[in-house]
Amino acid sequence: MIKIHNLHATVDGKAILNGLDLEVADGEVHAIMGPNGSGKSTLAQVLAGRETFEVTEGSVDWDGTDLLALPAEERARAGLFLAFQYPVEIPGVSNAYFLKAAVNAIRRHRGLPEYDAMDFLARVKTEMKAVDMKEEFLYRSVNEGFSGGEKKRNEVLQMALLEPKLAVLDETDSGLDIDALKVVAEGVNRLRSPERSMIVITHYQRLLDYIVPDKVHVLSQGRIVRSGGRELALELEEHGYGWIETQPAAPAAQGGRP
Amino acid sequence: MSTATRPIDAFLEQEYTAGFVTEMESDTVPKGLSEDIIRMISARKNEPEFMLEWRLAAYRRWLTMRPPTWAHLRFDPIDFQDIVYYSAPKSKKDGPQSLDEVDPELLRTFDKLGVPLHERARLAGVAVDAVFDSVSVATTFKKELGEHGIIFCAFSEAVHNHPELVRKYLGTVVPPGDNYYAALNSAVFSDGSFVFVPKGVKCPMELSTYFRINARDTGQFERTLIIAEEGASVSYLEGCTAPMRDENQLHAAVVELIALDDAKIKYSTVQNWYPGDKDGIGGIYNFVTKRGDCRGARSHISWTQVETGSAITWKYPSVILRGDDSVGDFHSVALSNHRQQADTGTKMIHMGRNTKSTILSKGISAGRGSNTFRGLVKVTPRAEGARNYTQCDSLLIGDRCAAHTFPTIEVRHPSARVEHEATTSRIGEDQLFYAMQRGISAEDAVSMIVNGFCREVFKELPMEFAVEAQKLLGVSLEGSVG
Numbered sequence A: 001m002i003k004i005h006n007l008h009a010t011v012d013g014k015a016i017l018n019g020l021d022l023e024v025a026d027g028e029v030h031a032i033m034g035p036n037g038s039g040k041s042t043l044a045q046v047l048a049g050r051e052t053f054e055v056t057e058g059s060v061d062w063d064g065t066d067l068l069a070l071p072a073e074e075r076a077r078a079g080l081f082l083a084f085q086y087p088v089e090i091p092g093v094s095n096a097y098f099l100k101a102a103v104n105a106i107r108r109h110r111g112l113p114e115y116d117a118m119d120f121l122a123r124v125k126t127e128m129k130a131v132d133m134k135e136e137f138l139y140r141s142v143n144e145g146f147s148g149g150e151k152k153r154n155e156v157l158q159m160a161l162l163e164p165k166l167a168v169l170d171e172t173d174s175g176l177d178i179d180a181l182k183v184v185a186e187g188v189n190r191l192r193s194p195e196r197s198m199i200v201i202t203h204y205q206r207l208l209d210y211i212v213p214d215k216v217h218v219l220s221q222g223r224i225v226r227s228g229g230r231e232l233a234l235e236l237e238e239h240g241y242g243w244i245e246t247q248p249a250a251p252a253a254q255g256g257r258p
Numbered sequence B: 001m002s003t004a005t006r007p008i009d010a011f012l013e014q015e016y017t018a019g020f021v022t023e024m025e026s027d028t029v030p031k032g033l034s035e036d037i038i039r040m041i042s043a044r045k046n047e048p049e050f051m052l053e054w055r056l057a058a059y060r061r062w063l064t065m066r067p068p069t070w071a072h073l074r075f076d077p078i079d080f081q082d083i084v085y086y087s088a089p090k091s092k093k094d095g096p097q098s099l100d101e102v103d104p105e106l107l108r109t110f111d112k113l114g115v116p117l118h119e120r121a122r123l124a125g126v127a128v129d130a131v132f133d134s135v136s137v138a139t140t141f142k143k144e145l146g147e148h149g150i151i152f153c154a155f156s157e158a159v160h161n162h163p164e165l166v167r168k169y170l171g172t173v174v175p176p177g178d179n180y181y182a183a184l185n186s187a188v189f190s191d192g193s194f195v196f197v198p199k200g201v202k203c204p205m206e207l208s209t210y211f212r213i214n215a216r217d218t219g220q221f222e223r224t225l226i227i228a229e230e231g232a233s234v235s236y237l238e239g240c241t242a243p244m245r246d247e248n249q250l251h252a253a254v255v256e257l258i259a260l261d262d263a264k265i266k267y268s269t270v271q272n273w274y275p276g277d278k279d280g281i282g283g284i285y286n287f288v289t290k291r292g293d294c295r296g297a298r299s300h301i302s303w304t305q306v307e308t309g310s311a312i313t314w315k316y317p318s319v320i321l322r323g324d325d326s327v328g329d330f331h332s333v334a335l336s337n338h339r340q341q342a343d344t345g346t347k348m349i350h351m352g353r354n355t356k357s358t359i360l361s362k363g364i365s366a367g368r369g370s371n372t373f374r375g376l377v378k379v380t381p382r383a384e385g386a387r388n389y390t391q392c393d394s395l396l397i398g399d400r401c402a403a404h405t406f407p408t409i410e411v412r413h414p415s416a417r418v419e420h421e422a423t424t425s426r427i428g429e430d431q432l433f434y435a436m437q438r439g440i441s442a443e444d445a446v447s448m449i450v451n452g453f454c455r456e457v458f459k460e461l462p463m464e465f466a467v468e469a470q471k472l473l474g475v476s477l478e479g480s481v482g
């Protein structure tokens, strides 16, 4: 269970998150929608521990630990995964090497034996089949020269390999053709389990046809301004974000708060 | 500061592990440089007359020269009268001796440096010549090599035992007046290695020399000469370390390689002289002239260097492609961190027909380090069909360091094909965050990126040393998969 309470974050002194509240229970999938620049990626990066953003107020409780006190790599090892909106290229480092280092860092942390080259290859090849990625991507440099869709698949591949407890997907569906979208959605659905929670950031309710969320939230100017069920996404699709403003100020449903 | 600098700093601030001093009585000549000092050095080494004359001629030449100023380096002028030009461990008697006679303290020193010399522990398949300050203290596997007709010994020993070879080849690639530091070296050179591989012989093991500066205020002026006769081949490697001291110490070496018809010489360097501290106090001034002469047709000379040490590096291992169809390679990784300055590169002089050269330079700058690549590709009017490929990549870590590239191309034959590619990249905060988000520590992420950047050069090093070089760069072994 992750509980975000009154989260404020700034970059270069500029306020981006302005008192954000959100709770996601184990096993739940929440979708976050919201206009460009509203702070969706900032929320994702703050959760993942990027130091560019300064948390000025608020707390994040993750199964009883103070998430904000952990450095980024420890959050990852504890099971927090972020699928980046813009995956980063690392020239000269093969994807296989990178993935193996990541998987083993996390296995080490969980007290599991590290994979040797053989075990790793067997595992990664199975996972690659599931996301329909060719083996050659193992031997290319991390994300270098990957198309937009290939980068997103590579993120889903990593998510599957790392078996996170909390996955944050930042517009993993953007720029995907319809087949790729299904592949990504299936990848996510395969990982759905009672112990695992997910935050899916998207602009398109179409994705939510495939990944059916337990809750949908609208983020605007650094706060959750409205929460609801699956139907909220459909209404947004129909009326646009401007519609929210015209609605009576419904209390932002904070996933279980009174 | 930001995530970018924190882990990078940790990575770059690893300690210099070879910085200890060996307490040792030594036989040292007085400070300063004069004809008398040169006579003294020559007498200490019991040299034949021709060698003394050669030294004196070089000295007189040096007196007329000025230090070069074109390099992208900043340092206070060197006081050449404030340097000790010869220092040898006391126990060292004249001439060669067996390993049993070597002072145990010296053996321990080389053990500590990871270069065991005694029978039991020596590196398998690698013959080592260990040079301590001004003299060679031991050479391993001499007998085994001798059975193949290969000579591998201290330079001063070669002067005694093979004067005809020394006279025939010494100074024929780097003449004493070639440049200021080469002239100085020719006047005062102390020891170094001598390698001779006779016609048709493929050297059955790696040869290597380990250079250690120990004594205070002492310069090291080694001289290495490698000759591969027709059809011969040899792979040679040098390693270097020095204690941590606040004063700068001078190292001015000359290396000459000669490859006759169909011969191949592969020369690798892992240079880890003390680089000075974070603020640029102390460290070795490394002024080195290295040149190979592809004298014969189809000969091949290959330089590979991993330069991580020294406060100042001034070094341009070059190849003269004299023989038709000869081949020259230069593969380099140069790291400058903190206040280190490296001005390094190569010259490929194409004289023969259908000669081919490859230059692959990887410069890494970090901290306030400055890294300059200087390359000359020259195709003379006779060099029909000459080809060169140059690739020159710079990696910047942090934002206070600098990288410069000065490629010079002079082509005097229309059929020449010369290609040049250059890239500059920086390890970014976004790359480190991406890796950290996957559970990889930032240090490992930096290592991965640096290692990936250097891979093409590491590939050229003999196996054992590739591992060593990776460790030196603080990187864990990559490539077990993929």
Ligand SMILES: Nc1ncnc2c1ncn2[C@@H]1O[C@H](COP(=O)(O)OP(=O)(O)OP(=O)(O)O)[C@@H](O)[C@H]1O
Residues within 6 Å of the ligand: A011, A012, A016, A034, A035, A036, A037, A038, A039, A040, A041, A042, A043, A052, A085
């Ligand atoms: N490093 C930064 N420096 C300055 N401003 C930043 C930085 N990162 C984000 N911002 C600003 O913060 C605001 C929120 O950005 P964020 O990326 O979180 O939006 P988003 O909701 O993910 O938008 P999109 O839907 O376009 O992806 C934007 O105005 C953006 O310009």
Ligand SMILES: [Mg+2]
Residues within 6 Å of the ligand: A040, A041, A042, A085, A170, A171
């Ligand atoms: Mg975004």
